[in-house]
Amino acid sequence: MRALLIVNPNATSTTPAGRDLLAHALESRVELAVAHTGHRGHAAELAQQAAADGMGLIVVHGGDGTVNEVINGFLPKPVLGPANSLSAGWMPRIAVVPGGSANVFARSLGTSSDPVVATNQLIDLLSSDTTRRIGLGYADDRWYTFTAGMGLDARVCEAIDSSRNDGHAVTPARYVRTTVQEFFKSKGSHPTLTVELEGAEPVSGVHYAFVSNSSPWTYLNTLPVHTNPGTSFDTGLGVFAMRSTSMVSTLRLARQLLTPGAEPKLDKLFRVDDVPCARFTSSVPIGLQMDGDYLGLREEVVFHSVPQALEVVAPKPDPKG
Incomplete structure (x- = not known):
């Protein structure tokens, strides 16, 4: 070959x-x-x-x-x-x-x-x-492999890209510091995002959102961070949309995300797995990232799950999860 x-x-x-x-x-x-x-x-x-x-x-x-x-x-x-x-x-x-x-x-x-x-x-x-065949995410005329984000996550990726261009090393610690900085910059701002899923009422008042194609969403060194534990390369997309930036809610959410086996649950969190398609609209242009790459500002993005899109040389998934 x-x-x-x-x-x-x-x-x-x-x-x-x-x-x-x-x-x-x-x-x-x-x-x-x-x-x-x-x-x-x-x-x-x-x-x-x-x-x-x-x-x-x-x-x-x-x-x-x-x-x-x-x-x-x-x-x-x-x-x-x-x-x-x-x-x-x-x-x-x-x-x-x-x-x-x-x-x-x-x-x-x-x-x-x-x-x-x-x-x-x-x-x-x-x-x-x-080998195995895996599903991919598709949005904004691009494929993505594991995650996309609008709002906070995109701003973090933009800031990381800028620091990388300035010669700073990209490390988990830098990601954490940048996330905290960007969170406080946007804290108290008016939510702009609305999430629409087929057959469901729109979810408005969203500050930031992730659309995952697999889990974990990211890693902190060896620690996996799961926003949508039920999402995998063999399912549809996982939607994670936060409707609060309060410190209490944010700290509770962070603890859940960093606890192995936890299912993130909050009154102000909209989370659903195995979604074939999700439409996001924003009342003002908002940042979009895909697989950690900042793509710019968007007012509307439609995310699609495409099953069996790619053949990869990789271990077979563990049937026990």
Whole structure:
């Protein structure tokens, strides 16, 4: 099988030694070509060409942003309707060896966050031809793998992007500090979002919301954060919309999110799993992020779940959850 290894050399945890180890290991299993990204959007260009050339596998060594670029580079637009689907046709498989700061997508698939361990995992999976098909989220003419957000989360991603451009390292501690800063900046502001689900009354007065394609929503080092525990790559989307910014409600919610096995529940929280489609509107332009990438301001976004959209080289899901 022919394969392309796409490496983001600027990703947080990639190293020359790790990249060489991964390439040498893959060469024992596939006919390998290696490409390093050089600019924003380059991973998408490389993936598009790999698919056009008929390569059977694309291995991504980078963070969630690089993975998102690759998928959007070669995966066609879905057919949206009563049953969202992807047009029939051949597509390469995807494998991920983490190289970023969070690596939420890879870790949610059961891939180790350690690049060396993940490399060994991948070789074993290729040897046994172990794959699975997963659903993806689609919104704003883009695919996303694990989460999207409007409001607070998008502002945090925008601030993190800005600090990264200024040369600051992206760490869990920086995410926490930035989230706290952005929360207090917006505290007391008028809620602008309305959430609409088919067959249900609109939910208005929302300050910020997440639309997840898997769980966990993110990680704090090794600690998974679950906004929608019932959401997975095999279900529809999980909607999590907060209608309060009070300190009491926020602290209670934070405790629930950080408690293993907890189901987030608050009077001011609207949360539902396995949603095929969700429409968000805002009375003023509000920030949108997808897979941690800030996309700008929007007044309306429709989120779709597209089942069985992507074949990944990854461990089979644990039937016990």
